[in-house]
Amino acid sequence: MSGEEQEPRSYYVGVDVGTGSVRAALVDQKGLLMAFADQPIKKWEPQFNHHEQSSEDIWAACCVVTKKVVQGIDLNQIRGLGFDATCSLVVLDTQFHPLPVNHEGDAHRNIIMWLDHRAVSQVHRINETKHSVLQYVGGVMSVEMQAPKLLWLKENLKETCWDKAGHFFDLPDFLSWKATGVIARSLCSLVCKWTYSAERGWDDSFWKMIGLEDFVADNYSKIGNQVLPPGVSLGNGLTPQAAKDLGLPVGIAVASSLIDAHAGGLGVIGADVRGHGLACERQPMTSRLAVICGTSSCHMGISKEPIFVPGVWGPYFSAMVPGLWLNEGGQSVTGKLIDHMVQGHAAFPELQAKAAARCQSIYAYLNSHLDLIKKAQPVGFLTVDLHVWPDFHGNRSPLADLTLKGMVTGLKLSQDLDNLAILYLATVQAIAFGTRHIIEAMEAAGHSISTLFLCGGLSKNSLFVQMHADITGMPVVLSQEVESVLVGAAILGACASGDFTSVQEAMARMSKIGKVVFPRCEDKRYYDKKYQVFLKLVEHQKEYAAIMKEN
Ligand SMILES: Nc1ncnc2c1ncn2[C@@H]1O[C@H](COP(=O)(O)OP(=O)(O)O)[C@@H](O)[C@H]1O
Numbered sequence: 230m231s232g233e234e235q236e237p238r239s240y241y242v243g244v245d246v247g248t249g250s251v252r253a254a255l256v257d258q259k260g261l262l263m264a265f266a267d268q269p270i271k272k273w274e275p276q277f278n279h280h281e282q283s284s285e286d287i288w289a290a291c292c293v294v295t296k297k298v299v300q301g302i303d304l305n306q307i308r309g310l311g312f313d314a315t316c317s318l319v320v321l322d323t324q325f326h327p328l329p330v331n332h333e334g335d336a337h338r339n340i341i342m343w344l345d346h347r348a349v350s351q352v353h354r355i356n357e358t359k360h361s362v363l364q365y366v367g368g369v370m371s372v373e374m375q376a377p378k379l380l381w382l383k384e385n386l387k388e389t390c391w392d393k394a395g396h397f398f399d400l401p402d403f404l405s406w407k408a409t410g411v412i413a414r415s416l417c418s419l420v421c422k423w424t425y426s427a428e429r430g431w432d433d434s435f436w437k438m439i440g441l442e443d444f445v446a447d448n449y450s451k452i453g454n455q456v457l458p459p460g461v462s463l464g465n466g467l468t469p470q471a472a473k474d475l476g477l478p479v480g481i482a483v484a485s486s487l488i489d490a491h492a493g494g495l496g497v498i499g500a501d502v503r504g505h506g507l508a509c510e511r512q513p514m515t516s517r518l519a520v521i522c523g524t525s526s527c528h529m530g531i532s533k534e535p536i537f538v539p540g541v542w543g544p545y546f547s548a549m550v551p552g553l554w555l556n557e558g559g560q561s562v563t564g565k566l567i568d569h570m571v572q573g574h575a576a577f578p579e580l581q582a583k584a585a586a587r588c589q590s591i592y593a594y595l596n597s598h599l600d601l602i603k604k605a606q607p608v609g610f611l612t613v614d615l616h617v618w619p620d621f622h623g624n625r626s627p628l629a630d631l632t633l634k635g636m637v638t639g640l641k642l643s644q645d646l647d648n649l650a651i652l653y654l655a656t657v658q659a660i661a662f663g664t665r666h667i668i669e670a671m672e673a674a675g676h677s678i679s680t681l682f683l684c685g686g687l688s689k690n691s692l693f694v695q696m697h698a699d700i701t702g703m704p705v706v707l708s709q710e711v712e713s714v715l716v717g718a719a720i721l722g723a724c725a726s727g728d729f730t731s732v733q734e735a736m737a738r739m740s741k742i743g744k745v746v747f748p749r750c751e752d753k754r755y756y757d758k759k760y761q762v763f764l765k766l767v768e769h770q771k772e773y774a775a776i777m778k779e780n
C-alpha cells in the first residue's frame with residue numbers, strides 16, 4: 230500500500246432526491262463512490278396533471294439511505310453532507326407542519342411536484358404581464374416553476390392551505406432546513422424557479438403584478454429572505470435530531486443545496502478530459518453541455534456573459550458554477566416517456582418475461598433485441614418510416630409551449646415484440662432530436678458547444694447514449710461514476726466542510742470521466758433527414774390545431 234493510501238480518508242455524504250427515488254452515496258475526496266443505497270418514494274396523481282408527494286415520506290427515505298451508506302464506517306471520517314432534489318414545492322404551516330396541496334385536505338400530500346401542470350391558467354396570466362423578470366426564464370415562464378403554483382394555491386386552497394402557510398420551500402431547501410434548522414434558501418432554487426435575481430434580489434413589482442403582493446408585505450419571509458450560494462456551510466451543521474434520524478454525527482457540515490439537475494452538472498462538467506482526443510480539452514468549460522437525463526432531461530450550458538436564449542431557461546447567474554451564467558434547456562419527460570411507451574405496449578408482458586428469464590433490465594433486453602433484428606444495417610435505420618414527436622407533456626425547450634402533444638407517424642397493424650422494440654427506438658431517437666433542437670437554439674443565441682456530458686438514469690442506456698452522439702454529431706462523455714448526480718451532492722458537502730477552497734476546485738478533483746462515445750459520422754445523412762421530419766411534425770401539429778380552431 231502506498232503512503233497516500235494509508236492516510237485517514239475523508240468522506241462526504243451526498244443525498245439525491247429524484248422524482249422516483251432517493252439515493253445516497255458515501256464519496257471520498259477523489260470522487261469515488263464507496264457505498265450507494267436507494268429507496269423508492271411515494272407519488273400521487275389524484276387527478277390528471279396533478280402530481281403530489283409527501284415531505285415526511287421523502288425525509289424518511291433520506292434517513293433510510295443515509296444510514297445504509299455509512300454502515301461500518303468510522304463516523305469521524307465523514308466531513309460533510311450535501312443534498313440535491315427535484316424542484317418541487319413544499320408547503321408547511323407556521324409551526325413547520327405539512328399543509329395539504331389538494332382538494333381532499335390530505336396534509337400528508339404537501340408537495341406539488343415539479344411536473345405538475347395544474348397551474349395552466351395562472352402561468353398564462355403571468356406570461357401575459359410580459360414582466361421583465363420573464364427575460365431571465367427564456368422569455369416565457371414554465372408552468373413547472375413556483376410562481377404559478379403559488380398563485381394556484383392562493384386561488385384554489387385559500388382557507389385550507391394558503392392562509393395557514395408559514396413556509397414555501399423548494400424541495401432542496403426543505404432538506405437543508407430539516408438537517409440544520411436553517412431556513413436560508415439556496416441561490417440555485419430561488420434564481421432558477423422563483424424569479425430571484427443574484428444581482429438585484431426580489432422584484433416587488435412582479436409579485437404585485439401577478440397578485441401575490443402578500444410576499445412583498447411580509448418581506449418575503451415565507452419564500453426566503455436569506456439567500457446563500459450552493460455549497461456554503463449552514464448554521465451549526467447537523468442538528469441533534471437530524472443526526473439521530475440520519476445516523477450521522479451531530480454538527481457535521483451541511484451545505485446549502487442544489488436542484489438535482491444542477492448537482493448533476495457539478496458532478497460532470499468540470500472533469501479533466503486529457504487524453505481522450507476531445508475538442509473540449511483545448512476549449513473553455515463553456516464548450517461543454519451537461520445533460521442530466523432521468524425522468525426529465527436538463528441541458529445545462531454555462532457562459533461568462535449572460536446569453537438570452539428564447540425558450541431556454543436563464544440566463545441565471547451563479548446558479549450552478551459560481552461566477553458563471555447558466556442556461557437550462559429541458560425536456561419535461563424523457564425517462565418517463567420511454568417507460569410510458571414501453572409499458573403501454575401490448576407486448577410489454579412478453580418483454581418483461583423474456584428480460585426476467587435472462588436476468589436483464591427490460592432496456593438491456595430491448596437493445597439486444599434491436600441488434601438481432603437490424604440485420605446488416607445500423608440499428609438506427611430501423612425507424613426509416615417511424616417518427617415520434619416526444620412532447621407528451623408539453624415542450625419545455627426551445628419552443629416553451631405546454632400545449633404541445635406527442636405524435637407518432639408510421640404505425641402498423643402489429644403488436645409484437647419487434648414492433649415494441651422499434652417504437653422504443655423511435656422514442657429514444659425523438660428525445661435525442663429534442664436535444665439537437667435545444668443545442669441549435671443555444672448555439673444560435675451565442676453558445677459554442679462541442680461536447681456532451683451525460684448523467685442520470687438514462688445514461689445507463691447504451692442506445693440512448695449512442696443516439697445522442699449520432700444525432701447531435703457530438704462526442705458524449707460518461708462519468709466514471711454512473712451516479713454522478715450524487716458526486717455533485719457530495720461536492721457540496723465537501724465544500725461546506727472547508728476541505729476545498731472553492732466549488733471549482735472540488736469539481737476538478739472529484740468529477741472523473743469514464744467512457745467516451747463518439748458519433749458514427751457515416752450515419753449523419755440519415756439522421757439529418759430524420760431531423761427534417763422531426764421539425765415537420767411540430768409544424769404540422771400547429772397546423773392541425775389552427776384548422777380545428779377555425780370557425
Ligand atoms: N438500467 C437502466 N437502463 C436503462 N434505462 C434506465 C435504467 N435505469 C433507469 N433507467 C431510465 O432512467 C429513468 C429514471 O432515471 P433516474 O435518474 O433514476 O430518475 P429520477 O432522478 O427522475 O428519479 C427511468 O425512467 C428509466 O427510463
Ligand SMILES: O=C(CO)[C@H](O)[C@H](O)COP(=O)(O)O
Nearest residue numbers: 247248315316490523524525
Ligand atoms: O426542472 C428540473 C431541474 O431544473 C428537473 O427536471 C426536475 O428537477 C426533475 O428532475 P428529474 O428528472 O431528475 O427527476
